[in-house]
Amino acid sequence: MTGRLQGKTAIVTGAASGFGRGIAAKFAAEGANIIIADLSSEAGEAAAKELNGVFSRTDVTDPKAWEDVLQLAVSKFGGLDIVVNNAGATYANKPTEEITEKDFDLVMNVNVKGVYHSTNVLVPYFLKEKRPGCFIQVASTAGTRPRPKLTWYNASKAAVINASKTMAVEYGPQQIRFNCVSPVVGSTGMTHLFIGMPDTEENRKNFVSTIPIGRPSTPADVANACCYLASDEAAFITGVNLEVDGGRCV
Numbered sequence: 001m002t003g004r005l006q007g008k009t010a011i012v013t014g015a016a017s018g019f020g021r022g023i024a025a026k027f028a029a030e031g032a033n034i035i036i037a038d039l040s041s042e043a044g045e046a047a048a049k050e051l052n053g054v055f056s057r058t059d060v061t062d063p064k065a066w067e068d069v070l071q072l073a074v075s076k077f078g079g080l081d082i083v084v085n086n087a088g089a090t091y092a093n094k095p096t097e098e099i100t101e102k103d104f105d106l107v108m109n110v111n112v113k114g115v116y117h118s119t120n121v122l123v124p125y126f127l128k129e130k131r132p133g134c135f136i137q138v139a140s141t142a143g144t145r146p147r148p149k150l151t152w153y154n155a156s157k158a159a160v161i162n163a164s165k166t167m168a169v170e171y172g173p174q175q176i177r178f179n180c181v182s183p184v185v186g187s188t189g190m191t192h193l194f195i196g197m198p199d200t201e202e203n204r205k206n207f208v209s210t211i212p213i214g215r216p217s218t219p220a221d222v223a224n225a226c227c228y229l230a231s232d233e234a235a236f237i238t239g240v241n242l243e244v245d246g247g248r249c250v
């Protein structure tokens, strides 16, 4: 049996942990060559070893790092097909008037400018090679159904959803697809910051109480949605924001 992503090459940012690691694991299981692009060398190397992928130490806010990771995809696997912009950052949940300029810059640099650099470097590659491309941005339900005290994180995800829809329209004729996946709260390295306290089942209760299916999202939930969007089954799907949220956004 061949996998749903057999022979495709994917860069997954932030794949050393959390949702990104789940996405990389699913993509590898479905036959893709995976490049784990993350700031964290130790966790990234470990993930690459376990998933039979390649690790590239990448800071998504650095355009040179994007040039390097593209070069790696071309030299190691002969080209690139899929980019999952999953790396993200946030500050701890707090009243909006207390958010510092440093907090603001962090979310905008990683969550928005990281996607900007990815497209500035990779879209010219897809155009030049006349190769269909597939961008998937891990946004968040925060982008359309915001919770209080996360104003600029929420706004950064809204920006990514809007930018992806714009690029879907702009590059549709060249067969470059742009979609978002928007998870509801999960249990990852970032969750304690969203809920503003240690990530325990008890402390997550407030957030989870607004999810009709009654549980947080998992890396597997997010990975399954990304796999569909990355596969040829989604060849006609572009510009969507697919909520992986157990009904939170209804």
Ligand SMILES: NC(=O)c1ccc[n+]([C@@H]2O[C@H](COP(=O)([O-])OP(=O)(O)OC[C@H]3O[C@@H](n4cnc5c(N)ncnc54)[C@H](O)[C@@H]3O)[C@@H](O)[C@H]2O)c1
Residues within 6 Å of the ligand: 013, 014, 015, 016, 017, 018, 019, 020, 037, 038, 039, 040, 058, 059, 060, 061, 086, 087, 088, 089, 110, 138, 139, 140, 141, 182, 183, 184, 185, 186, 187, 188, 189, 190, 191, 194
């Ligand atoms: N955890 C949640 O509840 C939740 C909900 C909705 C959306 N999200 C989004 O999911 C995505 C993945 O986050 P997660 O929850 O798995 O958290 P996580 O902390 O487990 O993983 C984030 C990964 O991104 C990497 N990273 C951070 N900054 C980077 C940079 N500048 N360059 C490269 N890598 C960088 C980290 O090293 C880490 O491995 C984020 O975009 C986040 O906003 C998370």
